[in-house]
Amino acid sequence: MAVFLTLAAGGASPAFSEDSDRWEKDWQSCMDKSDGSNAAWGGCGQQWLKREDDKLNATWKKVFEQATGQTKTDLLAEQRLWNTYKEGSCQLYANGDWGAERAVLDYVSCRAGVIDKRITDLESYGELFKGN
Template sequence: MRRRLPALLLWGGLCLCLARPAVADAEHDRCIAASDGTNTSWATCGADLLKREDGRLNGAWKRVFAGLPDETRKNLLDEQRAWNAFKETSCLFYRSDDWGREGQVLHFPLCRAAVIAERVKALEGYGTFFKQ
């Protein structure tokens, strides 16, 4: 058992490193697969993923915000401004040199897309609550 533990830890660590957030949609996967394997093409795939997630966020915001009572609209607008500040600083650790170019062009957009997807989920939940 003692000999297996380091191997199991190594295997588990490798699996965690290779795990990707569920936010990487089929379009992103196709883009990565079709790319020439360069950082530039991977960065383009990541930027496109973030554009799609931002589009989902903007759509959810418009749908939900329009149907809210006045006081809730004001409070949610304040919250969204604070969340936007958070979003802009989220996942920046991947852009440091510690993570190399792979962190910058592969992991950063996936991380940021996951942050945006969680906000979309929260907004949609608010909208469902107020439709009741």
């Protein structure tokens, strides 16, 4: 089962940051220890997404505090649009057309990748803002 799960997650996932890679391994460990039910797998996925969201929120707070002037206004507008995108992302895995396993496997890894990419983008903004 572990090989299947790793392949399923890897197929939908972009390259993750080091933290996200660790969290993906934690997800895999949770999945391996589970009873193999979609409900258990879904719980593992929700834990992974919560960790990603927590890191995103911490990164956002840090970067937003560094921004000033029109940049701060633009960054807030961008983040609001991105949040709308995030909430709609990866739904093709969760819509039921591809079965329950896609919803608990590929959806989670896809959404985690979307969040991780935003964290990376925000961190690059933070590096830019350090000069201000």
